[in-house]
Each structure stands twice: as structure tokens, then as C-alpha cells.
Ligand SMILES: Nc1ncnc2c1ncn2[C@@H]1O[C@H](COP(=O)(O)OP(=O)(O)OP(=O)(O)O)[C@@H](O)[C@H]1O
């Protein structure tokens with residue numbers, strides 16, 4: 206209502222000024238709208254074109270790719286290239302096929318995102334809802350780890366993994382990346398906004414801490430969980446340095462590592478068509494996660510439940 | 512169902528803030544006790560101690576014959592209705608009401624029967640599948656009530672349950688709560704700062720001030736014989752007029768501090784020379800035609816026409832200095848104008864005397 210009224214007065218004022226057609230509700234002129242759109246379109250092209258080009262290259266034979274210019278339209282090698290990558294065992298990385306690589310990456314990304322969310326939910330739950338000795342100390346310790354990303358603590362972490370015999374295992378890939386101060390703080394902030402009355406109502410209704418967590422806290426956090434899942438999945442999927450260190454065997458490689466290994470310094474040795482296929486495959490799961498989860502958190506944003 | 516007994520209950524927050532300073536109340540089975548008082552006087556704190564949501568620093572709370580000091584809300588078997596309803600936003604109305612029963616491990620069909628009964632009683636039958644955010648304020652309030660009644664607890668506890676509703680709905684819900692409570696016969700404690708709610712709902716009214724119970728009695732007894740100037744000022748609207756006065760020599764009347772004198776009928780005056788506060792409710796004064804029978808003459812400084820009543824504000828006409836404002840509630844349609852001088856008679860026996868120093872009733 207209020208917006209309509211504002212819009213109506215806006216238009217009538219504009220009409221009085223005799224420039225009605227040139228202005229929309231926000232009072233932005235048509236010309237500047239065109240310019241804004243042009244900039245956005247250019248931006249999209251800059252981002253999208255390399256991806257499109259990668260896809261095009263993945264449908265041509267190696268010979269075509271090596272003989273520039275590369276055509277701008279898909280070639281006829283789509284099925285052959287993808288079949289070879291997925292089932293044939295990609296040459297330079299020791300006969301591991303792309304399925305294995307995708308599986309490794311998926312396990313790692315899922316492990317990291319689910320693990321991070323589970324751990325952060327629980328630690329935020331403890332910090333916000335329980336009064337235990339040293340609560341603030343723990344809070345600050347978690348907070349301080351924000352300043353210690355994987356790269357900073359990579360050598361000691363590597364040593365620990367070696368001692369535990371976790372080199373070349375999924376646990377080794379996942380565990381060191383699970384602790385997350387960011388997610389813990391995010392959940393903490395959210396939990397602090399939950400009204401005290403709701404917590405007390407649950408107590409009166411006979412919900413102990415575990416029931417409260419499961420029946421009330423988790424459902425209320427689901428949009429936060431969805432958003433974090435997307436972010437953390439992509440974070441896990443794109444990990445490079447840690448998987449590089451902690452995996453030796455080719456069959457434990459993630460797709461990102463494998464992609465790097467496939468590119469040889471001598472250009473002639475590189476099977477560019479398969480590299481392109483692998484690149485496209487590496488991009489797909491994060492895109493799918495974003496597309497699928499987006500519906501969830503947009504829904505969550507529209508239906509604010511609190 | 513059970514009686515609720517508070518004995519010398521105290522609450523000290525963080526070792527220094529004494530929110531409740533020793534309150535004893537005895538609520539018979541099935542009665543409704545209303546705690547009323549200004550903001551920050553400790554009403555909610557007291558209620559939450561009964562609920563088991565707050566630890567009890569000192570004293571005992573018993574429900575039935577059991578001392579419940581060390582029991583949690585569940586073992587105390589109470590149900591609470593919160594000011595902001597505290598409905599679970601992600602659950603349907605049905606689930607909101609059923610949740611507490613499920614946690615107690617009740618059988619599914621029994622839960623279903625109780626929830627549908629409560630929904631029918633409260634007129635919520637058609638909303639059972641909705642989420643709280645799809646309901647109006649009044650409907651949410653009913654769901655919160657429903658969540659309490661499905662449990663058939665030993666006691667209902669209400670913390671300002673109507674303060675988020677508009678005036679009309681509040682009046683309507685007030686009546687509904689009262690009749691529901693009567694019908695179910697569940698002992699209830701109801702916190703409010705609205706004196707109309709307090710008067711209409713209470714079997715026992717507790718007027719609280721700064722962590723203490725100033726007076727505990729039936730609403731009518733409190734209205735008729737307020738124990739202190741605080742209670743006198745809090746219960747009744749507009750508030751009771753309080754005038755500083757001194758008992759005249761020979762005990763023949765009261766000399767008002769602002770000038771002039773009053774001789775209330777049917778009132779026993781204390782010893783001469785004592786400083787007192789004379790309290791008269793605005794509705795206990797009438798305009799007399801005869802100046803000689805008037806106790807007070809009011810020089811009108813403002814008039815409020817409310818329809819059913821007319822409120823005349825003013826000062827005693829023979830006041831030589833400002834001795835406090837007086838409000839008289841006159842029948843609607845009384846012709847009064849600013850500047851009029853009204854001869855007023857205090858209804859016999861309707862003058863209240865309080866000690867000037869302590870504020871206690873004499
Ligand atoms: N958790 C707490 N810690 C310290 N002091 C508190 C706490 N809760 C309440 N108090 C204090 O105790 C006193 C009584 O609070 P309480 O909430 O019982 O007031 P109330 O009578 O319910 O007021 P209102 O009508 O505003 O709800 C207040 O002075 C308040 O500041």
C-alpha cells in the first residue's frame with residue numbers, strides 16, 4: 206500500500222515535471238538504465254565466455270584444439286571425449302578415470318560441509334545455551350582460530366596426519382578442514398536472536414536440551430544451514446593445497462588436483478580435449494549444488510519464520 | 512489441580528539485585544490470583560519462580576502439598592502462557608499444541624482427542640494446519656492458551672498474555688480467559704500491569720511494589736480499603752485523590768495543607784495535630800446544591816467529557832496555595848465549565864486516611 210502510494214506520488218510529480226516517460230519508480234532515467242544493463246551484460250559475458258569456450262573445447266578432438274583458431278560452435282567429439290574421460294582412465298594421472306575423481310571430490314566436499322555444519326551447530330549450541338565453566342574462554346579460543354586458516358597451520362597438521370596414518374584417506378582429507386570458527390560464530394549470532402520465551406516455552410513443554418536442539422533449533426536454522434552448506438561445499442570442492450599434500454596415490458586425488466596434474470609443461474603431452482572435459486566435470490557439481498539449494502534459501506528468505 | 516502456596520519467597524539476581532523481597536501468598540485450589548504492579552516490581556520474577564524457570568533464592572513454593580523448589584517446570588506440571596505467545600514458528604497450530612504432550616509420551620489418539628477438544632473450545636478448529644505466522648494476534652493468543660489447556664496441568668501461569676492485543680480484543684479475551692479458567696477450575700496465577708484485568712480476573716489480587724506484596728485481598732476489598740497510598744493510587748482510574756492535611760485541634764476536621772478544611776462524614780479521625788493524607792476516589796464525590804453541606808469546593812481548571820462520565824479537574828476553591836490537584840468523576844451530561852466553583856460532598860465513609868510519613872492506612 207505504502208509503496209503504491211509513494212509510487213503514485215512519484216509518478217504524478219514526474220508528470221508535472223513533464224518527464225514522466227523517462228523515469229521509472231526509482232527515478233532512474235532510461236539512459237542510465239541502458240548503461241547499467243550494458244555493464245551487467247558485459248560482466249556476464251566476461252565471466253561466461255571462458256566457461257562456454259571450455260565446454261566447446263571439450264567437444265572437439267585434440268587435433269582441432271591444437272590447430273587454432275578454435276571454432277565457436279560445439280564439435281562432434283562430445284560423446285567420445287566424455288566417455289573416454291569418465292570410463293577410459295585419463296592418461297597422465299595413472300589410469301584413474303574421472304568418475305573416481307568426482308567421487309573423491311564429492312566425498313571430501315560433502316564431508317567438509319556436513320562436518321563443518323554439524324560441529325559448528327553443536328559448538329554454537331553449547332556456547333549459547335549452556336552455562337559451563339570456561340564458556341567464554343572456549344568462545345574466544347574458537348574466535349581466535351579465525352586467524353589461523355589451513356595454510357598457516359599446514360605443516361603441524363600434516364605431521365599429525367602422518368602420525369595418525371591418515372595420509373591417502375578420506376578422513377585425512379576431511380578432518381583438518383572441518384573446524385570452522387566462521388560457521389560457529391554465524392550460528393551463535395543466529396541463536397542469540399531466538400527469543401528467551403521460546404526457549405522457556407520449550408522447557409515448560411518438557412523438551413530437554415537434545416529435543417530442543419532437534420525439534421526447535423535445527424528447523425529454525427534450516428535457512429542458515431542451507432546457505433552455509435552451499436558456501437562450505439564450494440569451499441571443500443575447491444580445496445587445493447591440502448589435498449595436494451595429504452594424498453599421494455593417484456586414486457585418492459580430487460578432481461581439482463587431477464586437473465592440475467593432467468597439464469604437462471610440454472604442451473604436446475597434454476591431452477587438452479580431456480583436460481577440458483575434466484574442467485567441465487569439475488564445474489558441474491558446485492553449479493548443481495547452487496541451483497538446487499538456491500530454491501531452499503530463497504524460500505527461507507521469503508518465509509521468515511521468527 | 513492443586514493449591515499454590517508461596518512462603519517468604521525471595522529472589523536475588525547476581526548477588527545484589529533483590530527483585531522479590533519476601534512474598535507469601537496462598538492460592539486455594541481453582542482460584543485465580545492476579546499479580547499487579549508497576550513495571551519492574553518483580554511480578555514476572557515471582558511468576559517465573561513458580562514456573563520453575565528461575566531459581567528460588569529463599570523461601571518455598573509448594574504446588575499441591577509438595578515443595579517444588581528443586582523441581583523443573585515439567586515435574587511441577589504447570590503450563591505457561593507468555594506475553595509474546597512463544598509459539599514454535601515452524602510448527603503448525605496442531606503441532607504447537609501437541610508438542611508438550613508428545614514429549615510426555617502420551618498416546619497418539621489421546622493427543623489428537625485433546626488437541627481437537629481444545630481447538631474446538633477456543634474456536635481454532637479450522638486453523639489447525641496453519642503456521643503461527645498465518646494467524647492474527649488474537650488467534651495466536653488462543654493457540655498459546657490451547658497449548659496450556661491441552662496439558663490439564665496443576666496450574667496455569669500467565670505473564671501479561673493480553674498486552675500485545677488491541678483494546679477491544681483484550682476486553683474480549685479477558686472475558687474468555689475468565690470463563691475458561693472457571694470452567695476448567697485450574698488454579699491460575701496471572702501477571703498484568705493493567706488494573707482492569709486485575710480487578711475483573713482476580714479471586715485474589717496481589718498488589719506488588721518494589722519486590723513486596725503491598726496488599727493481598729479480594730479486588731473489592733482492595734478497592735474499598737487500600738492498605739497504603741501506593742495501592743490507593745494504583746487501583747482505580749482515575750487514581751484516588753490524595754491531599755496533604757493535618758487533623759485540626761479538637762479533632763473536628765482536617766486542615767488541608769493548601770488551605771481550607773474538610774470534615775468527612777462517617778470517618779473516625781485520629782488524634783489532633785497528626786499529619787495525614789486524605790484520600791478520596793473521584794467517583795465518591797457528588798455535587799451538592801447546598802454549599803453548607805459541601806465538604807470541598809472545587810475550582811474547576813479542566814474538564815474531560817468521557818460520555819458516561821465527566822471528569823472535573825481542579826483545586827480546592829479556598830486553597831491559598833497549590834495543595835495538589837483533585838479530580839471528581841461526575842455523571843455524564845453534568846454541565847461544568849472551566850472556572851466553575853463546584854460544591855462537592857464526599858460520600859459518607861468514603862474518605863480514606865493514610866499516615867503522611869509511612870503512607871499506611873490509618
Ligand atoms: N536476569 C536478571 N538479572 C538481573 N536483574 C533482573 C533480571 N531479571 C529481572 N531483573 C530485575 O528484577 C526486577 C523485577 O523484574 P521483573 O521482570 O520481575 O519485573 P516486572 O514486574 O515483570 O516488570 P514488567 O511489568 O516490566 O514486566 C527488575 O528491577 C529487573 O531489572
Ligand SMILES: [Mg+2]
Pocket residue numbers: 554555556
Ligand atoms: Mg514482566
